[in-house]
Amino acid sequence: MAESNRDLTLVTTLFILLQLCRIVSCSTSTLITKNLTIRDGDSLISEGEIFELGFFSPKNSTLRYVGIWFKNIEPRTIVWVANRETPLSDHNGALKIADDGNLVVVNGQNNTVWSTNVHPKLNNNVAVLLETGDLVLYSDSDRDTKYWESFNNPTDTFLPGMRVRVNPSMGENRAFIPWKSESDPSPGRYLMGIDPFGAIEIVIWEGETRKWRSGPWNSAIFTGVPDMFRVTNYIHGFKLSSPPDPDGSVFFTYVPSNKDDLLRFRIRFDGIVEQLMWNRDARNWTSLQVKPSKECEKYNRCGNYSVCNDSKDFDSGKCSCIFGFEPAYRNQWNKGNFSGGCKRRVSLNCSQSLFAKKEDGFRVLKGMKVPDFGSVVSINNSETCKDVCLRDCSCNAYEVVPGIGCMIWTRDLVDMEHFEYGGNNVNIRLAASEIDIFCNKEDNALLDIRKNRDYSVKSLSSLNEVLVEDQVDTPDLPTFSFNSVASATGDFSEENKLGQGGFGTVYKGQFSGGREMAVKRLSGKSKQGLEEFKNEILLIAKLQHRNLVRLLGCCIENDEKILIYEYMPNNSLDRFLFDESKRMSLEWRKRWDIIGGIARGLLYLHRDSRLKIIHRDLKASNILLDKEMKPKISDFGMARIFNYRQDQANTIRVVGT
Structure with a gap:
């Protein structure tokens, strides 16, 4: 009797274990054959146990899918899904080799819900999960011929070893389609892949609309991803195969610098692509890159013929029209709606007449993400890339991009971004009259101040340098057209007004490339400030010190006299000292740093600069503060130059505050 009870207990235990094995994976295999089926609860393991294939349910879902994931990583990280559009509602599904040699997913009634849908020449096929995460279908007698592989049919994840055609x-090649949501593997509304036209680049689409692009591939990096200019993990990772296949195809691959690193690229359901690496110590995925992650990385954020600059505060405007262009819809632009982009101020001569007196010219933009839809053209020894652009009336820009060659743009210039580091130059085509304005080659470039001073100022050259006689080392001083200054300041709008003094009014302006500057405008009808204007040109343009504000350029047209300085986000020191709420932010350490900065600036003026200068109007309102609260002495309109050995002088008028 006792023997009989033991046998019954053993049978019962075995029965329970068999039932558990249908719920919990108890059967593992390294391949699928005609006689070996993967049922729900079983799994297929890669040889080195890096990847695992089986049935799974997404979080907050009971539906069943066949997928591939990293075997020893929790939470489970899915990298591929087979039946993403036809999930199973129960645990009765199976993955097997069908009679026609295809790999199929079937439901409990043996109906096919997913298939590799190829035409194998033989039916003795097997499916193997490789160490790379690639599920491959081939003949057991000819494993060199792959009939089908998951790497050629990806879902949302790009793995090292994949080849993108x-x-x-x-x-x-819109290869990657994200999940519809975190709990729904069905295809979402975004796509990621390769645009092979012109220069090759990665693109994210939403339907037919571009949402982000990587910039052209230059044989080493994607030029629109500035981090790739300095991160070796990128530079050594991406490769483009060579020579092409017989059908002309080449393939992008990614090889980690450390073969033991677990890496993946994934496009999320919200259209964001991220690069992730498994941190074995922290047991989590570390994000190495997210795109788009900044405002300016969004496709054509500022509209046509405009530049986006993420180093600028959003409230002050990241968008600016490139030189020679103005907002197409000024009212919308001033309200922060940049979708209308910019338009040319002056039509190109080429499009007006073949007998135009002056040829169109170019102005270079530096440190740029080059515009989209560029064409790579070949040039012969007798011509340049510039020549190719000039002879095509539809060409709006050109550049010889290292690693790519001559690129020209015959469509509207879109999706331009300015980088703080990296990037390429872009030569923007402008009408001859715009080039003349920029270079100040005409009479409006003359400074009419000879009769008011014991020196003369000659016509500005193409480099915009002010040549002042009897002065030492006069520096290059860029000049701006009045139209460009007016456009940058919103026609000197009240909302851009920063302050007003005896010299004139100061405005905030956004110039080409997204750079913010302070614009000091002398009233055209007033004689007041003329001497101060001359002094600024003579003195501050020569001074180079971190505690002195920099003069970046000027504008002299008709009666307009305008000085352009670097912009100081924190305005002047008096705004803090005499404001009860702001005064408390000036704790002692910060005050000490400001005092020290002012002292260093004065020491430079009095002793260390090549010109011995006395400011004569030093006060809190003339101490400007940059974004890090570093002080910079400004307003040299009343300053005096002393001889090297001179330590006193007489003044003939009352100055200062």
């Missing part, structure tokens, strides 16, 4: 004759 690039073939202009085949068009865009």
